Amino acid sequence: FKPIVMAAALNENLITPETTFVDSGARAGLCSKPIKNAAEKIYGWQNMSGVLENSINTGMVFVVEKLGKKKFIDYINDFGFGLKEGIELDTEIAGNISTLSEKKGDKIDCYGATASFGQGLTATPLQLATAYGAIANGGKLLKPYIVEEVRYADGRVERSKPKEIRTVLESRSAMLLRGMLVNVVDKGHAKAAGVAGYYVGGKTGTAQIPGPGGYTNETIHTFAGFAPVDEPKFVIVVKFEKPQREWAENTVAPVFGEIAKFALQYYQVPPAR
Numbered sequence: 434f435k436p437i438v439m440a441a442a443l444n445e446n447l448i449t450p451e452t453t454f455v456d457s458g459a460r461a462g463l464c465s466k467p468i469k470n471a472a473e474k475i476y477g478w479q480n481m482s483g484v485l486e487n488s489i490n491t492g493m494v495f496v497v498e499k500l501g502k503k504k505f506i507d508y509i510n511d512f513g514f515g516l517k518e519g520i521e522l523d524t525e526i527a528g529n530i531s532t533l534s535e536k537k538g539d540k541i542d543c544y545g546a547t548a549s550f551g552q553g554l555t556a557t558p559l560q561l562a563t564a565y566g567a568i569a570n571g572g573k574l575l576k577p578y579i580v581e582e583v584r585y586a587d588g589r590v591e592r593s594k595p596k597e598i599r600t601v602l603e604s605r606s607a608m609l610l611r612g613m614l615v616n617v618v619d620k621g622h623a624k625a626a627g628v629a630g631y632y633v634g635g636k637t638g639t640a641q642i643p644g645p646g647g648y649t650n651e652t653i654h655t656f657a658g659f660a661p662v663d664e665p666k667f668v669i670v671v672k673f674e675k676p677q678r679e680w681a682e683n684t685v686a687p688v689f690g691e692i693a694k695f696a697l698q699y700y701q702v703p704p705a706r
Contacts, residue, residue: 434551441508444606447499450482460491464543486621490550497549501539511601512564521579529555558670565657569665572602625687628694630704632662637681654681656689666700
């Protein structure tokens with residue numbers, strides 16, 4: 434979820450990939466307990482590319498406080514979170530972003546701060562794929578569809594076509610974010626998602642699963658990404674539920690890399706690096 438928030442701030446010209454931030458390892462004063470990074474790491478001086486590469490929770494709080502709650506919610510809605518896309522399956526669900534609207538005003542509260550790195554919200558793999566598709570498509574959000582074509586008994590063939598829902602980002606903002614996501618794969622926690630000879634962009638996610646008394650030790654791992662970055666052919670979202678390994682870089686990232694390698698060969702995309 435972090436790149437979605439980063440995209441919004443880039444699009445509003447509130448940050449650039451080189452905007453600096455100093456991580457002390459904790460952000461106090463917003464929740465009952467300080468917000469910390471995974472494994473309680475402290476990263477010190479970072480730019481925004483480094484925030485994504487190292488998946489720094491406190492860095493995302495820094496970003497969302499610049500954005501403000503109203504714009505944050507507007508962008509989340511524009512990317513399609515909390516909404517049904519209207520696909521051809523009646524089991525589609527909308528996800529839940531209601532915690533963001535519990536308190537009025539534009540100031541970021543605890544829910545807004547934790548939502549900046551995806552905690553306290555629910556989202557479907559379809560919503561992630563659609564949102565990352567908008568980043569890959571230069572900021573244009575397309576309506577997803579399941580059925581490619583319907584063939585009728587009388588010989589008619591009805592084909593589904595890509596349909597633009599809205600423009601979420603300016604093309605320049607999408608381009609900057611794609612470059613940052615390449616760095617995540619090249620330098621960050623997602624090296625296993627890379628494919629030799631290609632620029633691949635994407636992001637890991639390790640989410641705690643909530644239980645009756647709070648968050649449990651069980652997790653959901655995701656990787657969302659696309660390739661090749663200059664002219665993407667596909668978006669892939671890989672999800673593992675309750676994996677035995679601790680971090681997504683060891684589970685979903687290598688699976689993405691294998692599927693992406695096959696897909697690039699299947700589409701006969703020549704290497705570019």
